[in-house]
Amino acid sequence: MHHHKRSAIRALAVRASVNFATRPAMAHDALTLAARWAIQRGDLEAGARLLAAAGSLFEYHCHAIGNAARYHHPAKKADFDSHIRIALEELADRPPVAA
Numbered sequence: 001m002h003h004h005k006r007s008a009i010r011a012l013a014v015r016a017s018v019n020f021a022t023r024p025a026m027a028h029d030a031l032t033l034a035a036r037w038a039i040q041r042g043d044l045e046a047g048a049r050l051l052a053a054a055g056s057l058f059e060y061h062c063h064a065i066g067n068a069a070r071y072h073h074p075a076k077k078a079d080f081d082s083h084i085r086i087a088l089e090e091l092a093d094r095p096p097v098a099a
Contacts, residue, residue: 024057024058027057028054028057028058031050031051031053031054031057032050032051032054034050035047035048035050035051035054038050
């Protein structure tokens with residue numbers, strides 16, 4: 001993978017993490033875009049992990065509506081941050097899959 005694509009994926013990881021609590025739609029978009037990149041380069045496993053992370057984000061925010069204490073719970077955010085960071089960094093570090 002070209003260096004600029006790796007950097008872009010890392011930037012998506014940061015965007016997804018930063019916007020997790022306050023702007024979930026932006027975080028979701030970052031994850032789904034990274035998943036699309038992974039699938040386009042033949043890395044279906046990484047794409048599946050990123051889509052799963054996007055689904056988890058959506059589910060978490062649906063359940064969190066109306067429950068502000070849980071919505072902003074630091075441990076919940078830390079768990080999710082580590083999940084998406086690992087998925088995205090693995091994707092950024094993997095070589096392209098040959099077609």
